[in-house]
Amino acid sequence: MSLAPRLDLRQSQSLVMTPQLQQAIKLLALSNLEIETFIAEEVERNPLLDAGGGEEGPNEPIGDADAFEPRDGPADASELILGGGAASGEAALDVDLATEAFHHDSPTDMIGGLDGSLGLNGASGGASEEGPDLDSLGSGDLSLADHLLAQAGSTVAGPDLFIAQHLIDQIDECGYLTVSLAEIAERLGVPLARVEAVLAVIQTFDPTGVGARDLAECLALQAKEADRYDPCMARLIDNLELVARGDLGRLRRICNVDDEDLADMIRELRSYDPKPGCRYGGDPVPAVTPDLFVARRGTGWVVEINAATLPRLLVNRAYYAEVSSGKQDKASKAWLTDMLASANWLVKALDQRQRTIIKVASEIVKQQEGFFLKGVAHLRPLTLRQVADAIEMHESTVSRVTSNKYLSCARGLFELKYFFTSAIQSADGGEAVSAEAVKSAIKALIAGEDPKKILSDDTLVELLNAKGFDIARRTVAKYREAMGIGSSVQRRRQKALEGAG
Template identity: 50%
Template sequence: MALSARLELRQGQGLVITPQLQQAIKLLQLSNLELEAYVDTELERNPLLQREEGEPEPEAAAGPSSAAETSTDQVSDSAAAAEMDAGADEVSPGERATGDGEAADVGGGVDWSRAGRGGGFDGDADGLEGTLTRAKTLAEHLTDQMVVAGLAGPEAAVAQVLIDAVDEGGYLRADLAETAERLGCPQAFLEGVLSVLQGFEPTGVFARDVRECLTLQLKEKNRFDPAMAALLDNLDILARRDHAALRKLCGVDDEDLKEMVAELRALTPRPGAAFGGEPVQSVAPDVFIREGQGGLWLVELNSDTLPKLLVDQRYHARIAAGARTDQEKTFVADCLASANWLMKSLDQRAKTILKVASEIVRQQDAFLAYGVTHLRPLNLKTVADAIGMHESTVSRVTSSKYVSTPRGVFEMKFFFTSAIASSSGGEAHSAESVRHKIRQLIEAERREEEVHSDDRIVEILKEAGVDIARRTVAKYREALRIPSSVERRRMLKETA
């Protein structure tokens, strides 16, 4: 068959994503910190943009009196748009919708307590004394000891490099051979400095693994002998609680082994944890949810995370009048179009977040009222269909967005869980609520006879109306970092 080149005309349809649309999609999936950085970049690039200065007017402040009550059946775009400026939207307890598709990954910090009914609205500001003092960091503590130890010259330089390589737990996270090559010194010299540093307080710092950390602490207590060394060499067997094998390896009887294990438990596997570190970056929720009157849930945007920008029309008029060349006029027109589109994109982003959060509250109102056992199965498609958006849009909105509720601060993806069928043919159960039930069953075990195997947990859950397989129970148990029934019986036997 001969090959030849020819010209053809074809007509077809395609979706063209403009740069402006790409920007709007990008803004949806940015977290509030990433959005702040993006806005800062736009402020530097576009002379027509400026931050809005001054406090908001009292009329624009969000509050229960300014929130609008919406019905369970619908959330209109006009209502979301109106409440975006007011910052609030009340949601009534909605009908439950179940999902049978794949759920998004569960994430977010979880606090099961019902404390703080305000959901983070009335947070206490740090006192003045909190800004004047701070705890000494581990690196500073070690540096002070380096000065007292009299290290100077090359030894002090090597010591400082090793101090910088210590993590928050007190472990040395540096390869000595690589560090020696990088510093241009013999490895033996580096090891000599390390031996001095390993004598610093807290005992156990500069260890390269758990065994070395515990060894340093035992040597300091003069309790490091061949039997203890054999025990440290077999920490994996100790984790399995195979005492018979440990007695044989260590050459001790049962009483001595119990004393050795008790000594290990009295040690500190993370000696550096007692010192202050860098301040932890707190999560700023994008949405606040709190209980209103009559069992309604108040949903409002966190205005502190929303960029406050203005388009300087006066400055635009002045520079547009002074533009002479076509290049200058094009630049001014592009800056105005970019600024207006950014303002529109930010407004649409806020409306979309509010709509998605409101629908999540409608679907998961039972969780907010009664706890995790009432968390309902939910997937992206259910929310997308309810608010008239595409699943990918909902996925972008829920990415790196956090919600403050009376039960704690959660990532939006936390509310999306897979469905587990009911054994009685009734309503499906949320995977998160089933995991919570498994945890409760295991935490209630007090004696060896009360330990439930995975098969027994399956039977108990089926009696409660949850149709679940044994392998699923085992998977959830391992995800919760709960040992098997054999290990739990062994633990209860030791503590008896």
């Protein structure tokens, strides 16, 4: 074997992912509202792009009443993701990039990490007729701290106001004081009694119960405000753990009251707010805007992209012709050519993204037609691979398409991931059923149970087996807990409290 240096020629094949193709694949995982933000960035960067209206455009929403019928014949030119490139059409997006790492050299390369809360207030900056509510963006709800500081400013003054401000800073969003008074007194260098006196003033502020150090003190403050804090109510509040357990016998003995008085006290206690501070401040819950609409049309279904959240993107060829006709140096000509190629690519990429989403959503509707017709009880078990095999795409592509996207239909608003559920075997050897259908059956059985005969998990298993669900007890318990439903013991105590109240 020779150790001398030499030159060898080798031939190999490798998958080369261009930056544009990487970005096109990442576009699949973005919701329509995130795409709107991305388009705004591109329009600002590229002078040849216009996000405007018009009767028709290359990015026109797609609604196909025959979505379940595969198209024969050659692909349309708008379906090519890279004109004339080696990777084009849906196959260009159908790549498993789980193990790939790419270099990010610009803000738009990071689109895969955009926060899902962008623009979720339902306003569609580019397509809405009324536009976003700018007034609502500039004014927020009054926070709890501001509300308390305003009351403190008109109630106390001097050093006590300074102590009050410090105490208010230590009150959490629920209205509870999170730091001990001894620690505050030591930190401020004031007597503990003075801090306690200032806290007593804060506890008279609105909302009633604010400044409490625990739940019992919070409820006691509200009972005092309602003039219901007698010795019996005080003993009831001191034994909240018995109230939680539903131990009515011990509560009657401790409070020294009869059944009627105890029921009245529990009813009063349940009318109090355990988290008074939550009435103020806090971020509003963003509205979820659907990316797709599904509607019944005759004997079939219409699957349509939500056009209100996707501004039409056009290439301004007139501006390109005007600029390119003038005198320009070599660098300017190259830049203008790059901008035109980038604009053409983005229009085609967005059009292909819509077609891919429609294709995946149409297959989901086809597979879950029973759900759209009859409800969750008819939801079938479905996996990403089943959809991927049916539409001849990669499983990772289906996963990207169904991520962070919502579908609106006559039955409500659902995330696309909702339609993918595990299978539960049928007890009679028939077709397997969806886990969501089993959860729905469990919820219905518990909702209709007799308060005097609470259903145990073993009883639920027997009833589910009678309905044709082959399911184990531990699975029933897991599904019940996932839906936030307590055990039979907890439900029995809750029913007893409701009966007492």
